[in-house]
Amino acid sequence: MPEQSPRHLILSLFGLYAREGSHWLSVRSLIALMADLDVDAAATRSSVSRLKKRGVLEPAKPDGAAGYRLSTTALAVLREGDARIWSRPRSSVDDGWLVVVFSVPEAERGKRHELRSLLTRLGFGTAAPGVWIAPGTAYDETLAALDRAALTSYTELFRGSYLGSGPPQVRVGEWWDLPAIASLYDEFVADHGSLTALRSPGPARAFAAYVPMLTAWRRLPYLDPGIPLSLLPPDWPGVRAGELFAELDGRLRAPAAEHARGRLETVHHAE
DSSP states (O other), X not given: OOOOOHHHHHHHHHHHHSSSTTOEEEHHHHHHHHHTTTOOHHHHHHHHHHHHHTTSEEXXXXXXXXXXXXXXXXXXXXXXXXXXXXXXXXXXXXXXXEEEEEOOOGGGHHHHHHHHHHHHHTTOEEEETTEEEEEGGGHHHHHHHHHHTTOGGGEEEEEEOOOOSSOHHHHHHXXXXXXXXXXXXXXXXXXXXXXXXXXXXXXXXXXXXXXXXXXXXXXXHHHSOOOOXXXXXXXXXXXXXXXXXXXXXXXXXXXXXXXXXHHHHHHHHHO
């Protein structure tokens, strides 16, 4: 399997095992969990420092031990991502389309880059220069993200049906880079399909398999924001990849959590 960024693995650990209570992990706990993923302490500390600078993690000592908690913004993003990651929502043609257009004064052109980056992260396609499109079901999540980034005032949002002259299947292929998305789905299946052989893995083995698998999956529901299957190419690989994720999640999540709880308790008693 491809090597994954320690930063992305750390976000997965916080999302999985620091969401209850104070949303906090001690530095020693994080280093221990990352070691179980074959990431050394130096790489872990460096990645935590970068996440702190980006405002994702905040230093905190709720029990007197040095550690970090998720920032309010990071926690909100993770909560919104839960539905995409685990529910894998898929819209229908009847849900229509959400269209976002924005206008940014030249004096604030940095906001233009922020808007493009945010809409790209949410999986929007580009219907025309300055016109971004997503399934109509993306409205609530998009509005919340724009509000959080203080970008709502630069945008106008519309929801409706496609009334163009060309077939919508063709237009979807122009709005999104479907071959690139399909390739990433195929890559996920190729990288993680062998994990189906783990019938009853022990907690440590499940943890070592589950966290990287979830980390690899996390970005895919954002690249494909639930485009209706009827508008996608036949035998869309996202279906196969989603079924694989659901199978592995159902098989590995509980024993992986058991390992994480045991590791956290061991470190806590040693501190």
